[in-house]
Amino acid sequence: MTRLYTHEIFLEHDTGPHHPERPDRLRAVLKGLAVPAFDGLERHVAPAATRTQIERVHPPAQVEGVLGIIPDSGLAQIDGDTVVSPKSSDAAFHAAGALCAAVDAVAGGATKNAFCAVRPPGHHAEPSRAMGFCLFNSVAIGAMQARAVHGLERVAVVDFDVHHGNGTQAFAWEDRDFFYASTHQMPLYPGSGRAAEKGVGNIVNAPLQPGADGIAFRAVMSETVLPALRRFAPDIVLISAGFDGHARDPLANLNLVEDDYAWVTRELMTVAEESAEGRVVSCLEGGYDLAALAASAAAHVAALMAE
Numbered sequence: 001m002t003r004l005y006t007h008e009i010f011l012e013h014d015t016g017p018h019h020p021e022r023p024d025r026l027r028a029v030l031k032g033l034a035v036p037a038f039d040g041l042e043r044h045v046a047p048a049a050t051r052t053q054i055e056r057v058h059p060p061a062q063v064e065g066v067l068g069i070i071p072d073s074g075l076a077q078i079d080g081d082t083v084v085s086p087k088s089s090d091a092a093f094h095a096a097g098a099l100c101a102a103v104d105a106v107a108g109g110a111t112k113n114a115f116c117a118v119r120p121p122g123h124h125a126e127p128s129r130a131m132g133f134c135l136f137n138s139v140a141i142g143a144m145q146a147r148a149v150h151g152l153e154r155v156a157v158v159d160f161d162v163h164h165g166n167g168t169q170a171f172a173w174e175d176r177d178f179f180y181a182s183t184h185q186m187p188l189y190p191g192s193g194r195a196a197e198k199g200v201g202n203i204v205n206a207p208l209q210p211g212a213d214g215i216a217f218r219a220v221m222s223e224t225v226l227p228a229l230r231r232f233a234p235d236i237v238l239i240s241a242g243f244d245g246h247a248r249d250p251l252a253n254l255n256l257v258e259d260d261y262a263w264v265t266r267e268l269m270t271v272a273e274e275s276a277e278g279r280v281v282s283c284l285e286g287g288y289d290l291a292a293l294a295a296s297a298a299a300h301v302a303a304l305m306a307e
Contacts, residue, residue: 162251268280
């Protein structure tokens, strides 16, 4: 069984008329998952995270700082890329809550895996800095839920968004029991993610050159990321599922297709079966061509459902 966690509040996170991280992204994903092939998907409304859950990753002063920028009307900017509106904090709390609820369900045996269709995304949010369209780091918050509530000490996040998840890496940097691996285009925003960035041996970066295709992507996954993940032997696998490495995406220059996302999903599920009793929780990150995003997310979820 695969669960889907989402919430209508995500559509009310208004980023302005020309922003790439717009509500239509989520509408496209949900429309793609509304066809008969996904009738077996168990759908759940994402709860809001508590401050305790969020503050396992972000200090209270940082949470207050983000909340203080949220406007009563109109739009406000955290930085040149990160726009917020009156409902943005609600959306960010429910995005983090989706991850925590999904982790609870997977860790508690209610479902084998889950996909959280959320926005805003989260993997650029550092412990003390919101940036890159991201307010709170939902996938890291979910990882800490697994540890704090369910005793799953060895948590792993694998990130195949086209942009490096600097926020997740920053949080995991000195934690030997938090594995973070990323494939991403380089050079590209945010500029981090060199192969030499290893933390305390728990960080694996596998950058890809602009123009790289699915062959190159599968090679670095098979030769670098997946062997390291197996050696780590996680208790749970979380996925930062960004689909902006697709050939049609306007913000980057990789050439992945839907089959590449289905393939990597199956590979990560196989590793999870080996050491984590199959526990997988996935979180939507980037993806800015609506058709490519919908098709890629559908391929990802279909692979999760084919356990």
